Amino acid sequence: MPDFNPTQYAVPLFVVAVLAEMIWAKFRAPEAYEPKDTLVSLSFGLGSTIAGALLGGFALWLMFLAYDYRLVDFGAEWWAVWWAWPLCFVLDDLAYYWSHRAGHRIRWMWAAHVNHHSSQHYNLSTALRQTWTGNLTIGILFTLPVVLLGFHPAMIAICGGFNLIYQFWIHTEAIKRMPAWFEAVMNTPSHHRVHHATNPRYLDRNYAGLFIIWDRMFGTFEAEVDDEPIRYGIVKQLGSFNLLWSVFHEWIGMLTDIWRAPWKHKLSYLLREPGWSHDGCRETSDMIRAKWEARMAGDVAPAATSVATRNPIAASGEAA
DSSP states (O other): OOOHEEEEEHHHHHHHHHHHHHHHHHOOOGGGGHHHHHHHHHHHHHHHHHHEEEEEEEHHHHHHHHHHSSSSSOOTTGGTTTHHHHHHHHHHHHHHHHHHHHHHSSSHHHHHHHHHHSSSSSSSSGOOOSSSGGGSSGGGTTTTHHHHHTOOHHHHHHHHHHHHHHHHHTSSSOOOOOOOOHHHHHHHHHHHHHHBBSGGGGGGOOSSSSSSSHHHTTTTOOOOOSSSOOOBBBOOOOOOOOHHHHHHHHHHHHHHHHSSOOOGGGGHHHOTTTTTTTSSSOOOHHHHHHHHHHHTTTTTTTOOOOOOSSOOOHHSEEEO
16 A cells, blocks of 8 residues: 555645635634744744654554454454444544543643643634644553554554544634534644633543544533633643744743653653643643532632743743
8 A cells, every 4th residue: 555644735725714714713713823823833833744754653553453363353454344443443442542641631741732732723724733742742642542453553653643633623613613513523723722712611521533422421622602802822821932942941930840850750740641740830731620629619709810821931930
C-alpha cells in the first residue's frame, strides 16, 4: 500500500475554511479573530509540521518495534482487510481520548499540550495551534496497545490523520448545535468549546477526539450552558503574542519548579497534575472546580481571584 497522509490533502480545505470563517466573523462576530493571535496560530501549525518531521522518527520506530510482537496478524495485505479499518478508527480514537486526558493530568504532557489551549480566541485557526514538543512526551504509549493488537502503524497513522481532520471543524463558534443524535455520539463545536474553556465548570472536560461517547462513559462529559459565556485560553493567560514564549513557557515553568523543589518532590512536578505544588500555594483544576461547586451550593462566600495557574512562573510573580 503506498504512503498516504490524509492531512496533507486537507490543507487547502483548511485554508478555504479559515478564510470563509474570517468573512463570517467580520459581519457576525468581529471579536472571534485577532490578527496577532491568528498569526501565532498559523506559526504553530507550520512549526508543528517541521517538528513532527524532525522528531517523529522515534515514535514511528517504537510503533514498528511493538508491531513485531502483535497478537493478531492481518497478513501482508493488511490494508485490504476491510473490517479492520472501522475497528482501528474506534480503537485509535479511544487511545486518543486517554492520551488527551493524560495531556491535561500529567504536567510533563501538559507542557506540550498547553500550546493548543493558549489562545483566548476560538476559531478555525486555533485548530492549527499544534504542539512542537509532543514527541518529547509519553503520548505514544497510549497508541502502542492498538499496535500490539495487530493494527499496522500505517493504518493507525491514516486513521489518526482523518481523526485530526475531523477535529478541525469543531473549532468554531459559527455552529451552535448539531442535531441531538449527533451531539449524543460525536464530538461537536459545542462539546469542544467546553474543552477549551477556563470556566471552572468546564475545566478538564470533553477530551474526545471523534466520539464524545468516551467522555460520557468515563465521567468527563460536560454540556455547554447557553447562559454562561465561555472564557477561552488557560487559567493564567499568557498575556503575550511572543511565539517562542507561547511554545515553551510551560516547559520553562516545569523545569524551574523541578530545579527549585526539594528532592522528594521533584518527580511530582513532572508527573502530577498541572497546578499541583508541594506547599499548596497553587490550585489544580479539581480544586478550582470544587471551590466553584461549593459557591454554587451556597456553602462558602465568593472567593477572591484565584491564584491558580497552569503557568507557575507567572503565578510566582516572575512573569507578567
